[in-house]
Amino acid sequence: MRVLHIITGLGVGGAEQQLRLLVRHLPAQCDVITLTDPGQVAEGLAADGVRVTHVPMRGNRDVAALFRLTGQIRAGRYDLVHTHLYRACVYGRIAARLAGVRAVVATEHSLCATRLEGRTLNAGIRALYLATERLGRVTVAVSPTVAALLRRWGVPDGRIHVVPNGLDADRFRFDEVSRKEARAFYGLPEDAYVVGGIGRLVPAKRFDVVVRAVARMPGDTRLLLAGSGPEEEALRRTVRELGIADRVVLAGDLPYLPDPRGDAPDMATLLSAMDVLAAPGTDETFGLAVLEALAAGLPVLYTTAPALEDLPPHTAPGARRLTGGAEEFARELLRLRAAGPGERAVPDVVRHYGIERTSRQLMDVYTAVLSGTTWK
Template identity: 75%
Template sequence: MRALHVITGLGVGGAEQQLRLLLRHLPAQCDVVTLTNPGAVAAGLAADGVRVTHLGIRGNHDLGALPRLTRLIRSGGYDLVHTHLYRACLYGRIAARLAGVRAVVATEHSIGDTRLEGRPLTPGVRALYLAGERLGRTTVAVSPTVGERLRHWGVPGARIRVIPNGIDAPRFRFDEVGRKKARAFYGLPQDVYVVGGVGRLAAGKRFELLVRALPQLPGDVRLLLVGGGPEEEMLRRIARELGVADRMVLTGERPYLPDPGDDAPDLVALLSAMDVLASPSAEESFGLAVVEALAAGLPVLYANCPAVEDLPPEAAPGARRVVGGAAAYARELLRLQAAGPGDRTVPAAVHRYDIAHSARQLMDVYTAALAGSNLEVSSP
């Protein structure tokens, strides 16, 4: 089977890194097209031996990209096209149809209650989304919560398949050596208490709450934010105004998997360097960073995480939902710091999200799409 994955960009983000990990486990010949931003994940895919093509789209209204993508699909002789993220789903589904490929699958990574990949869910966005969705065979939801959101939008249940994001859990096991090296690399003393956050530095992630909580915490607490984005300078400014700039470290984008020639700690080492992960984002489609932190044996504070909330409470006893702002996070962080370090036990929830299992489920979707049928919605 020859499959083409079409994605909006390949910077360091949850959907992008999930695609790279997934391709390591899919028993299919896969190529990737990125509409824009062939960033660090593109380099990682190329290092894995995946052919990556940059379409070079120029803005949201670059209609010339459509015939270019259509020609690429037609000339590649692909059996199936799999699209990821809003713009790529629109362009990819139309181009696949124009190229004569009927087996089209999409994964919905980032739909919230009120926003889709950061954009407000206006009637126009919803109408365009649904028009494009009808051109595919199956839409994969990364959690039961996302599946319900899609049905609420008007996507027929028979067209939805729930396949949760997956992780390579053994890679995230706590590593004492990696912890020491990562802390030394970023100038974090070995005896300080490190609060971590992982994700794009954008408004929806609400990392500002963690910066504002920092002055309410003892002086031996540090904040380690892993990610890049438009709010980086704003977060630095708030930290300066609050007098805690010397207690905050911003690493920029860090890959899920180590890249050749990159000496900086990867995400796995950075999670080992943390004592707790905080995820204040109020709208998540899955909550990949939370699951990765749980795989590292970390306690987790979160505002919204379908990956945890869709499971029984006993599946992730170290994950606690926080309602409120900076003061609420400060209270919970003080409680965890006082409780002392845990034993880094990996909870049962992590084993529900195995990337190899997700890849097998996706191959079932591919087989059904090629046969011209849909699989009924299921849960993880």
């Protein structure tokens, strides 16, 4: 089976990293096209032996790019086209149909109640999305929460299929050597209590809540925050105003898999350096960082994580949902610190979202689409 994945960009991000992980595990011959930003994940895919093509698109009105994309699809003689993220889903579905490919699947990674991939939803975005959604066969939602939003938008229930994000749990298993190496790399004392945060530095992630919570904690508490984004300077300003610049490390974007060309820690190594993960974001569509932290045996304080909320609470005993601000997070962080380190046990929820299971579910979708099977 020849499958073409089309994605808006391949910079560091959850959907982009998930695509790389899926391609590694899908029993199909996969190529990838990116419309913008052939960045760090594109390099990783190429290192994995995946053919990555950049079809540059200069904005949502670049019609010429649509025809270039159509030509690439036609030349590849693909059995199925799978699109990811808004721009790729809109233009990829059109291009696939123009190229004569009717087996088209789209994954909706980032639809929230009021935003889509960070942009505020409006009638125009919704109308264009729904018009092009009809050109595909199935829209995959990464959680039941996203599936419910798609139904509310007007996507027919029979065209929606839930395939959750997958996790390579063994990669994130706690490692004492990695802990020491990462702490040494970032200048963190071995005996410090390290609060972690992972994600795009955007308002919806609410990392300012974690910064203010850490400022309320004892002086040997550190914050290790991985990610980049438009809120970085505002966070740095808050850190300076609170007088905790020497207690905060902004690590920037990190690879999810080891980079043989660099010496910076990857995400799994970073998680081993932490004592707890704080995830106060309010617009999560899945909660992959929360799952990765649980796979590393960390306790987690979170505000929104559909991956956990869609399963019984006993599957993730190390996770606690908080709905307040910095004071509540600080109080719970102090409680966890006083309780001391746990045994780094991996909860059942992590096994539920294994990448092998996700890839099998997605292959079932591909097979059904190619055979003309109707869902439900």
